[in-house]
Amino acid sequence: MKKSNNLTRIVALLLTLVMSLSMAACGSSGSGGPEGNAETVNTERTQLYIHNFNGGYGVEWLKNLKERYEELHKDDVYEEGKKGIQIIINNEKALATELEDKILHNKEEIYFAEKAYYYSLLNKGVLADITEAVTGDMAAYGDPAGTTIEGKMYEEQKEYLGVDDNGQTKYYAIPHYASYTSLMYNVDLFEKEKYYFAKNVTDAQNVEDYFIVRSTDEKSAGPDGQYGTADDGLPATYEEFFILCDYIASNGQTPMNWNGANRDDYIGNLLQALLANVEGREQTMLNFTMNGTAENLGTVTGAGFVKDAQPTTITAANGYEMLRTKGRYYALSFLEQMVSNDAYYNELGFNTAYSHMNAQEDFLYAGHDNGQTAPIAMLVEGTWWENEAQATYKDMVDAMGDSYSQQNRKFAIMPLPKLDANELGVNTLCENSYSLCFMKANIEEWKKPIALDFIRFAYSNQALVEFSQVTNTPKALKYEITDEQMTQMTNFGRSVMELQKNSEIVFPYSAEPIYVNQAGSFTMVDMWESVIGGTHYGSPSVPMRKGDVDLADYLNGMLSQYKNIWGQMVY
Numbered sequence: 001m002k003k004s005n006n007l008t009r010i011v012a013l014l015l016t017l018v019m020s021l022s023m024a025a026c027g028s029s030g031s032g033g034p035e036g037n038a039e040t041v042n043t044e045r046t047q048l049y050i051h052n053f054n055g056g057y058g059v060e061w062l063k064n065l066k067e068r069y070e071e072l073h074k075d076d077v078y079e080e081g082k083k084g085i086q087i088i089i090n091n092e093k094a095l096a097t098e099l100e101d102k103i104l105h106n107k108e109e110i111y112f113a114e115k116a117y118y119y120s121l122l123n124k125g126v127l128a129d130i131t132e133a134v135t136g137d138m139a140a141y142g143d144p145a146g147t148t149i150e151g152k153m154y155e156e157q158k159e160y161l162g163v164d165d166n167g168q169t170k171y172y173a174i175p176h177y178a179s180y181t182s183l184m185y186n187v188d189l190f191e192k193e194k195y196y197f198a199k200n201v202t203d204a205q206n207v208e209d210y211f212i213v214r215s216t217d218e219k220s221a222g223p224d225g226q227y228g229t230a231d232d233g234l235p236a237t238y239e240e241f242f243i244l245c246d247y248i249a250s251n252g253q254t255p256m257n258w259n260g261a262n263r264d265d266y267i268g269n270l271l272q273a274l275l276a277n278v279e280g281r282e283q284t285m286l287n288f289t290m291n292g293t294a295e296n297l298g299t300v301t302g303a304g305f306v307k308d309a310q311p312t313t314i315t316a317a318n319g320y321e322m323l324r325t326k327g328r329y330y331a332l333s334f335l336e337q338m339v340s341n342d343a344y345y346n347e348l349g350f351n352t353a354y355s356h357m358n359a360q361e362d363f364l365y366a367g368h369d370n371g372q373t374a375p376i377a378m379l380v381e382g383t384w385w386e387n388e389a390q391a392t393y394k395d396m397v398d399a400m401g402d403s404y405s406q407q408n409r410k411f412a413i414m415p416l417p418k419l420d421a422n423e424l425g426v427n428t429l430c431e432n433s434y435s436l437c438f439m440k441a442n443i444e445e446w447k448k449p450i451a452l453d454f455i456r457f458a459y460s461n462q463a464l465v466e467f468s469q470v471t472n473t474p475k476a477l478k479y480e481i482t483d484e485q486m487t488q489m490t491n492f493g494r495s496v497m498e499l500q501k502n503s504e505i506v507f508p509y510s511a512e513p514i515y516v517n518q519a520g521s522f523t524m525v526d527m528w529e530s531v532i533g534g535t536h537y538g539s540p541s542v543p544m545r546k547g548d549v550d551l552a553d554y555l556n557g558m559l560s561q562y563k564n565i566w567g568q569m570v571y
Contacts, residue, residue: 045086046078048450051099051108053435054091056384057177061470062089062112065458072457078450085450096436100124109443109451112176116436117519118161118509127172128439133452133459134171141460149174149459152477156285156507172438174459177384177467178476178500179433180413181269183256184379184386185234187410187491189367191215193251195377196233197222197240207247210240223415225424230498231415236424238334241417242344248377249343256338257346257363258380260354264539268528269432270380271331271540272508276430277416278327281504284428288522289510290319296326300552305329316514320566323527323559330419332540332551339545346376350545356381360389364396368404382432383413386492387471406472412495415503427503431476434509468493474500476507518569530557 041047052062066087074084090108096116103111103126121127138147150158153175162169190196194211199218204210212219212233219233235241245255258266276284279296286292294314298307305326312321322328338344346362348354359379367375379385386406396404403409415427437458439451457463464479469486472493486494508522509515515522530537532553543549 039086039088041088042086044082045084046082046450048085048087048110048447048454049090049108050087050454051090051092051106051111051113053095053112053114054093055114056382056388057471057473058387058390059089059091061467064466064470065463069454069457078446087454096121096434100126103440104442106440108440109447110437110439110454112435112437114176114433114435116173116434116438118173118436119516119519121438122163122172126441128441128443128448129170129172130174130439130452130455131169131171133455134174136456138456138460141457141462143461147461149456149477152459152464152479154478154505154507156510157476159511160507160509173436174438174455175476176435176437177433177471178431178474178505179382179384179435180429180496180500181266181273181380181382181432182416182429183270183414184363184381184411184492185414186363186375186377187412189253189375189377191410193248193253195244195248196220197235197244198233199227207243207250210243211247221424223418223424224427224502229502230412230495234414235417237417237420238330238337239420241334242337245341245344253374254346254366254376255344256349256378256380257359257366257376258349259356259359260349260351262356263349263352263541266356266380266382267335267539267541268523269382269430271335271528272432273430274331274334274416275325275327276428276506278330278419278423279325280426280428281506283325284327284430284506285510286314287319287322287527288508288515289512290314290316290322290514291510291512294322294325297321297324298326298329299324300329300555302550302552316512316569319514320559320562323562324555328558329551329555332544332555335540336544336551339541340547350542356385357388357392360385361392364389364392364409368396368400378414383473383496384471386411386490387473406490406492410491412492413499415499427499428506429500429503430506430508432508433476435476468497472496514569521565521569527562528558529561530554531561532557 050062052059066089070085070087076085077083078085096111096113099113100121101124134149136148137145138149139145157175161171161173163172194213194215196212197210197220198212199220201210220236221227222229222231222234223236224231235244248255283294283296286294292314294312296307297312298305307326314321360381362373363376363379366373390406393404393406418424437455439455443451461479464475464477465481465485467475468481469488472490474497481497486497489497509519520526528540530540532549537543537549537554540554543554
């Protein structure tokens with residue numbers, strides 16, 4: 001379903017689009033002051049101003065683009081009396097939701113933004129038409145003839161971002177990076193301690209009997225159910241995951257860590273990832289499209305989840321029914337088991353002074369700090385974490401040697417376990433950054449061709465690959481990166497690219513009016529709130545840890561809350 005370009009038909013958002021700086025937003029600072037805009041304007045060149053959200057993905061990838069683009073156009077004349085171009089980057093750490101009302105007044109002309117709610121920005125009139133860049137041939141930028149940015153986009157992205165204007169599709173923004181939250185695991189530790197499940201072991205007498213003894217032992221097939229793939233030996237099911245946690249804890253080590261300051265955001269993203277991995281892409285997307293048949297709805301009692309006898313047709317009118325899916329129930333059951341056993345996690349994960357950087361630092365140092373802390377096996381984080389932790393890596397190398405560098409240490413993203421052995425197979429990832437690239441609407445007319453050219457340059461295959469090599473993360477587009485090119489990435493980066501390649505991807509947005517008109521209602525965090533007996537719970541992790549709430553009550557409270565506000569939504 002395409003959208004009209006008549007912005008008067010887009011109803012203003014009902015809910016304030018306020019998001020925490022904590023998700024992929026975390027990272028190194030940049031203020032737009034001395035640190036954010038350190039470069040002096042060269043009056044002999046033409047300037048192009050770019051705003052970059054300097055969070056977990058940093059700015060090195062953009063500096064590389066800047067240097068190559070400036071060199072490519074060093075002899076071009078854009079203004080009389082000047083030669084060449086100078087790209088000036090503002091690394092202010094501000095989300096798009098914070099910048100909406102400033103964009104038309106800011107100096108910056110191109111934005112690489114996070115938490116960018118497309119139709120909110122479009123409704124405010126701050127986005128320029130960049131269709132020419134999106135649909136233009138990329139051959140001049142080194143891509144095969146006929147390649148376009150539009151051709152690199154997923155169908156859901158084209159449907160969401162493509163605006164119908166009298167029968168023509170117009171684009172006002174394009175996807176930037178892809179962020180996935182999951183469990184990141186310490187491969188070095190797993191290999192040293194043999195934390196891999198052995199092949200064909202069932203009903204072991206002792207917890208250690210489930211695992212390999214020698215590195216040469218055959219491993220289990222892992223959550224994809226296939227031998228000889230990257231997830232061999234990793235926990236295939238929820239049951240195996242907690243057997244692994246028991247084994248790690250029995251060795252005096254810490255199974256999991258996460259940050260306490262932004263716990264609700266990170267845990268909310270993990271819950272959404274667990275939900276998607278149970279439901280699969282098609283069923284998960286019903287949470288955002290409200291248009292299709294829900295196959296996995298059910299009721300919850302103290303005895304557990306009971307699936308409905310018949311599927312339910314989901315529309316905007318009854319979209320709240322998606323609060324009672326199998327995936328939502330089992331994601332919460334996973335969390336309940338995860339937080340109710342304090343041997344499974346670092347207790348600082350419930351300390352609001354414990355930041356994401358603290359958690360990353362502990363994950364890297366634990367077991368390598370002269371015995372002060374036990375090793376930590378897994379970290380609840382986003383795929384940006386390793387790029388974000390570069391300062392910690394550098395400190396460790398300076399203090400302890402090159403063996404502690406990013407290139408020499410081995411971490412990986414863990415494919416989340418499946419519900420049970422009957423559901424092994426394709427992994428599903430859920431993108432969670434809402435990251436876009438766009439050009440501001442009131443850019444000077446003579447500068448538009450320069451800005452559009454830079455956008456195309458930034459989305460060439462070479463630039464996309466370089467982004468992945470620098471950040472060890474993927475762009476949110478379809479592009480090929482060869483095994484040889486991935487040798488320049490870390491073990492973690494390669495694991496993310498491989499998992500993405502072999503997974504279904506959920507982009508948590510849609511072109512349907514109910515989503516367009518209140519995107520803030522469908523965020524990862526907000527969809528896990530509950531009201532029980534008049535008590536509001538912003539996130540399930542604390543009450544579940546304390547045993548204050550029953551799982552069935554919590555889930556039914558979520559459904560009741562969403563049903564109550566549904567009548568206020570515009571569709």
